[in-house]
Amino acid sequence: xxxKLPQNGEKVSIDFEGKRLETVTGQTVAxxxxxxGEMLFRESAVTGQPRSVYCMMGVxxxxxxxxxxxxxxxxxxxxxxxxxxxxRQQRPIMENHASx
Amino acid sequence: MQVPEYDLIIIGSGPxxxxxxxxxxxxxxxxxxxxxxxxxxxxxYRNIEHLELHRNPEFKKLGRDYSEASGLxxxxxxxxxxxxxxMTVWQIEKELVVRVVHNSPGQDxxxxxxxxxxxxxxxxxxxxxxxxxxxxxxxxxxACTAVxxxxxxxxxxxxGTVVLAGxxxxxxxxxxxxxxxxxxxSALLNTNPQNALLKALxxxxxxxxxxxxxxxxxxxxxxxxxxxVPIHFGIRSIEAQGKENLxxxxxxxxxxxxxxxxxxxxxxxxxxPNVQITRLLGCEHQWYESQRYWEPVLDEWGNTSVPGIAxxxxxxxxxxxxxxxxSGHIAALETARALGALSESKRDEQASSIRAELKKxxxxxxxxxxxxxxxxxxxxxxxEATMVCRCExxxxxxxxxxxxxxxxxxxxxKAMIRSGMGFCQGRMCALTLSEIIADELKISPADVGYxxxxxxxxxxxxxxxxxxx
Amino acid sequence: MNSIQxxxxxxxxxxxxxxxxxxxxxxxxxxxxxxxxxxxLTASRANFGLVWxxxxxxxxxxxxxxxIEATDHWPVFSESLEEETGSKLNYENTGGFEICLGxxxxxxxxxxxxxxxxxxxxxxxEVSMLSRDELQKMLPKIALGNDVSGASxxxxxxxxxxxxxxxxxxxxxxxxxxxxxxxHWVEDIQKDGSGFLVKTPKQHFRxxxxxxxSGLATTKLSNMxxxxxxxxxxxxxxxxxxxxxxxxxxxxxxxxxNANGNFMFGASHEDxxxxxxxxxDILKVLVSRALRIFPVLENLQLVRTWAGLRVxxxxxxxxxCESEEFPGAFAVTSHSGVSLASLHSDKLPEWxxxxxxxxxxxxxxxxxxxx
Ligand SMILES: Cc1cc2nc3c(=O)[nH]c(=O)nc-3n(C[C@H](O)[C@H](O)[C@H](O)COP(=O)(O)OP(=O)(O)OC[C@H]3O[C@@H](n4cnc5c(N)ncnc54)[C@H](O)[C@@H]3O)c2cc1C
Ligand SMILES: Cc1cc2nc3c(=O)[nH]c(=O)nc-3n(C[C@H](O)[C@H](O)[C@H](O)COP(=O)(O)OP(=O)(O)OC[C@H]3O[C@@H](n4cnc5c(N)ncnc54)[C@H](O)[C@@H]3O)c2cc1C
Ligand code: FES
Numbered sequence: 040x041x042x043k044l045p046q047n048g049e050k051v052s053i054d055f056e057g058k059r060l061e062t063v064t065g066q067t068v069a070x071x072x073x074x075x076g077e078m079l080f081r082e083s084a085v086t087g088q089p090r091s092v093y094c095m096m097g098v099x100x101x102x103x104x105x106x107x108x109x110x111x112x113x114x115x116x117x118x119x120x121x122x123x124x125x126x127r128q129q130r131p132i133m134e135n136h137a138s139x
Numbered sequence: 140m141q142v143p144e145y146d147l148i149i150i151g152s153g154p155x156x157x158x159x160x161x162x163x164x165x166x167x168x169x170x171x172x173x174x175x176x177x178x179x180x181x182x183x184y185r186n187i188e189h190l191e192l193h194r195n196p197e198f199k200k201l202g203r204d205y206s207e208a209s210g211l212x213x214x215x216x217x218x219x220x221x222x223x224x225x226m227t228v229w230q231i232e233k234e235l236v237v238r239v240v241h242n243s244p245g246q247d248x249x250x251x252x253x254x255x256x257x258x259x260x261x262x263x264x265x266x267x268x269x270x271x272x273x274x275x276x277x278x279x280x281x282a283c284t285a286v287x288x289x290x291x292x293x294x295x296x297x298x299g300t301v302v303l304a305g306x307x308x309x310x311x312x313x314x315x316x317x318x319x320x321x322x323x324x325s326a327l328l329n330t331n332p333q334n335a336l337l338k339a340l341x342x343x344x345x346x347x348x349x350x351x352x353x354x355x356x357x358x359x360x361x362x363x364x365x366x367x368v369p370i371h372f373g374i375r376s377i378e379a380q381g382k383e384n385l386x387x388x389x390x391x392x393x394x395x396x397x398x399x400x401x402x403x404x405x406x407x408x409x410x411x412p413n414v415q416i417t418r419l420l421g422c423e424h425q426w427y428e429s430q431r432y433w434e435p436v437l438d439e440w441g442n443t444s445v446p447g448i449a450x451x452x453x454x455x456x457x458x459x460x461x462x463x464x465x466s467g468h469i470a471a472l473e474t475a476r477a478l479g480a481l482s483e484s485k486r487d488e489q490a491s492s493i494r495a496e497l498k499k500x501x502x503x504x505x506x507x508x509x510x511x512x513x514x515x516x517x518x519x520x521x522x523e524a525t526m527v528c529r530c531e532x533x534x535x536x537x538x539x540x541x542x543x544x545x546x547x548x549x550x551x552x553k554a555m556i557r558s559g560m561g562f563c564q565g566r567m568c569a570l571t572l573s574e575i576i577a578d579e580l581k582i583s584p585a586d587v588g589y590x591x592x593x594x595x596x597x598x599x600x601x602x603x604x605x606x607x608x
Numbered sequence: 609m610n611s612i613q614x615x616x617x618x619x620x621x622x623x624x625x626x627x628x629x630x631x632x633x634x635x636x637x638x639x640x641x642x643x644x645x646x647x648x649l650t651a652s653r654a655n656f657g658l659v660w661x662x663x664x665x666x667x668x669x670x671x672x673x674x675x676i677e678a679t680d681h682w683p684v685f686s687e688s689l690e691e692e693t694g695s696k697l698n699y700e701n702t703g704g705f706e707i708c709l710g711x712x713x714x715x716x717x718x719x720x721x722x723x724x725x726x727x728x729x730x731x732x733x734e735v736s737m738l739s740r741d742e743l744q745k746m747l748p749k750i751a752l753g754n755d756v757s758g759a760s761x762x763x764x765x766x767x768x769x770x771x772x773x774x775x776x777x778x779x780x781x782x783x784x785x786x787x788x789x790x791x792h793w794v795e796d797i798q799k800d801g802s803g804f805l806v807k808t809p810k811q812h813f814r815x816x817x818x819x820x821x822s823g824l825a826t827t828k829l830s831n832m833x834x835x836x837x838x839x840x841x842x843x844x845x846x847x848x849x850x851x852x853x854x855x856x857x858x859x860x861x862x863x864x865x866n867a868n869g870n871f872m873f874g875a876s877h878e879d880x881x882x883x884x885x886x887x888x889d890i891l892k893v894l895v896s897r898a899l900r901i902f903p904v905l906e907n908l909q910l911v912r913t914w915a916g917l918r919v920x921x922x923x924x925x926x927x928x929c930e931s932e933e934f935p936g937a938f939a940v941t942s943h944s945g946v947s948l949a950s951l952h953s954d955k956l957p958e959w960x961x962x963x964x965x966x967x968x969x970x971x972x973x974x975x976x977x978x979x
Binding site: 544 | 643789885899906909
């Protein structure tokens with residue numbers, strides 16, 4: 040678990056699974072979620088195990104989230120933006136994508 | 140869209156990439172720097188501008204290295220190189236066309252996504268060596284440096300009970316930094332063998348050429364001791380336990396088996412070069428036995444075996460931020476020479492003072508590398524159910540069985556059981572895979588080889604592929 | 609160097625070699641399988657995994673019949689191999705499409721299918737044409753792009769996981785006591801009494817029967833025992849995406865979805881020699897076509913590309929032959945190593961071990977290239 044140290048910076052609010060989270064600009068989405076106490080990021084693609092951030096540097100692909108409707112976003116590499124809608128990544132990710 | 144052309148494209152804006160940009164711009168080259176991170180600074184100085192601006196007291200506490208680095212970032216930003224951040228390189232073609240995608244969704248139509256270069260400098264740094272233990276995929280188990288990144292780039296620190304496990308200078312550094320930030324460390328599981336110091340002693344005289352590193356190291360050890368962190372030695376196994384989250388860490392030390400509660404387990408077995416791009420380009424690599432990793436074969440200027448492709452910084456050999464920076468300057472001088480902007484004698488003249496400093500900065504490496512030699516027991520997990528490929532969920536036992544079936548190379552094993560086929564493109568399992576195959580066949584990883592790396596080195600959508608110029 | 613004696617030596621651990629090796633041991637022969645461990649992707653690790661009939665055998669009706677026999681035997685064959693090894697091949701007799709874009713492609717396809725029917729010796733070439741609407745009805749989970757004009761459909765076609773197939777053959781072979789020797793590069797073959805002496809730098813081997821199934825090396829090795837089997841490489845590039853839900857449970861020439869949910873696209877046809885690089889330009893062509901067929905796949909992540917070398921005879925049809933000069937030496941090569949695996953393992957051993965002659969089998973002899 041993590042906590043935020045006090046810091047300056049422009050306030051930003053994002054939406055995670057329908058919850059409003061407050062954070063500041065200049066943070067990655069992964070950092071913002073961890074700082075708000077969120078640990079569970081996604082289900083693993085093969086057996087649906089719970090997974091969370093591992094490396095924080097773009098290597099492990101464990102931090103994948105659905106951001107603004109787009110799945111598979113590497114959240115440790117993407118900065119928060121006001122109003123971003125974020126969801127946990129489920130598997131498989133195209134269930135309702137493609138009906139005829 | 141037209142493909143913009145540059146004299147030099149630098150991939151990575153860490154110490155190596157930034158230094159190379161400054162020096163090559165100084166020789167009048169047209170330079171582009173690409174980085175997948177949103178801000179400049181590389182892994183060590185992640186988000187440093189933000190830190191300096193918004194958390195100045197903490198920035199100051201980080202010391203002289205950080206104020207110097209802040210100066211380098213400013214020189215880099217003002218050097219006149221084009222700099223595109225938040226863009227990941229996913230393919231480089233033989234004709235030196237570099238293809239990128241934006242990391243943030245919905246940005247792709249705003250700028251070109253392919254660039255052509257006369258020369259390419261790869262300065263993509265290092266990554267943590269994967270340390271597979273039972274349960275390491277549980278939320279709450281992380282790479283040690285991840286927590287450092289969170290602290291420095293976002294002001295986020297662990298709360299609850301924290302256990303650190305592994306070995307290496309960064310583990311000590313991060314432990315002390317956590318203590319400074321008021322985090323309680325409930326156990327440090329030191330996996331370094333107890334005779335390591337003895338083995339490293341012969342290299343001590345050379346290391347004394349840069350005593351500041353040793354003083355720093357001794358200070359960190361002292362801090363750990365005096366702060367009362369329980370340090371466990373002679374660690375033989377570690378297991379992360381929990382269902383949805385990490386709850387406990389069970390370990391066997393020289394004192395027997397113990398289980399401690401934990402909210403966070405931070406693992407560390409040193410860092411290894413990020414060879415994804417040099418492998419993609421088919422550069423020749425060699426096995427570096429002392430540190431048990433592959434590195435590109437480089438000449439004294441950073442040139443690889445592939446014409447037009449050079450390497451600087453930790454992705455050539457892990458040597459720390461100072462050496463990385465210096466190697467960036469050197470590679471840039473050579474690029475300027477190769478493109479006719481600098482005569483050979485001028486290049487040599489300018490390089491000579493940098494080389495002298497480089498030599499000094501490298502003096503402590505043999506000591507550190509011997510002191511923290513990676514231990515095979517932490518690379519090749521004993522427990523056969525330990526996950527090796529986190530993406531495709533392949534464990535040690537499956538890999539061993541496949542080797543016994545006659546698959547003697549990483550590519551063959553991969554083709555049979557999918558280890559290395561997931562999103563991370565083998566970054567998290569390739570080294571372990573080669574080590575396990577080597578162990579099973581009783582040969583060296585040098586003779587087993589490495590997974591073949593192909594584009595895309597980071598996944599792109601099909602839409603992004605077809606719309607790339 | 610000492611030599612190791614066995615009944616039959618198979619040279620080549622690709623899908624053809626191992627399917628034969630498995631079949632031979634099942635038919636009672638002791639077998640050593642020699643394989644050169646190479647980093648370059650062999651066709652067997654690069655292919656698309658179709659069990660495919662509908663376009664095969666143009667100009668050689670016997671081959672079309674052989675393919676149908678093979679696919680019809682696949683369910684029995686895969687069930688027994690799975691049972692024996694406990695592994696899953698993920699074979700499905702889904703039926704297969706060849707999907708057409710635009711009227712011109714559709715017209716060409718109609719004509720091709722008609723020609724195949726005319727050539728068919730019993731007139732029962734079971735491929736039908738579907739309109740766009742009929743095709744969409746069969747694909748309720750995935751919308752067709754506007755350019756799709758129709759498709760041909762063949763009920764015999766199916767898909768298998770080609771890598772599982774390869775692994776399972778190895779398991780089955782070794783389970784039955786087969787001796788698999790990776791890292792054994794055959795450099796020389798000599799006549800040895802009534803049998804053969806096969807030399808690798810590590811070890812020599814002796815056997816009464818010898819099967820050469822060495823992919824692109826088949827020409828060279830066959831030559832050593834008096835057979836002229838011309839083969840040449842043709843590069844095919846393939847792409848694979850992340851996993852997604854099951855949207856497309858059919859086989860087609862250029863698009864398929866694996867049991868794991870990954871989509872695969874392929875494969876190009878390039879005469880670039882012995883070289884297995886991938887190139888963005890070609891990959892774009894493959895994916896553009898796939899996205900014209902199924903535009904909704906646009907947001908899927910591409911995780912991997914690769915290329916492999918097809919092993920092609922001049923007419924792209926198989927070669928099955930026994931050396932006239934050195935009886936007991938056989939050569940087998942085909943560009944349908946997956947599709948034909950069922951017969952290679954369950955039927956060809958009768959020919960190799962017992963000299964059984966199948967009807968009109970002679971059409972597969974490479975002397976057809978000498979005219
Ligand atoms: C978290 C962390 C903390 C560290 N702390 C210290 C420390 O305190 N002291 C110390 O001496 N060393 C430290 N190190 C080691 C230090 O990072 C390196 O020695 C130094 O940063 C190497 O510099 P570099 O320029 O070679 O690479 P890096 O600083 O790693 O920079 C590489 C850059 O390349 C980018 N990149 C990588 N792949 C791609 C791609 N495909 N496309 C686009 N861009 C890409 C990355 O985003 C990164 O910004 C630390 C390492 C880590 C990971
Ligand atoms: C892109 C692509 C897609 C394809 N799609 C399909 C499909 O959907 N369905 C289908 O049925 N077929 C398909 N094929 C064709 C199929 O893959 C081949 O027919 C089949 O793999 C050929 O197998 P092989 O064993 O003859 O050759 P290979 O797989 O090339 O194996 C030859 C083996 O011989 C070994 N060898 C070579 N020389 C020596 C030596 N001197 N000593 C010892 N060993 C040696 C090699 O190391 C290798 O292991 C496809 C092919 C490609 C390239
Ligand atoms: S946490 Fe590893 S890639 Fe984001």
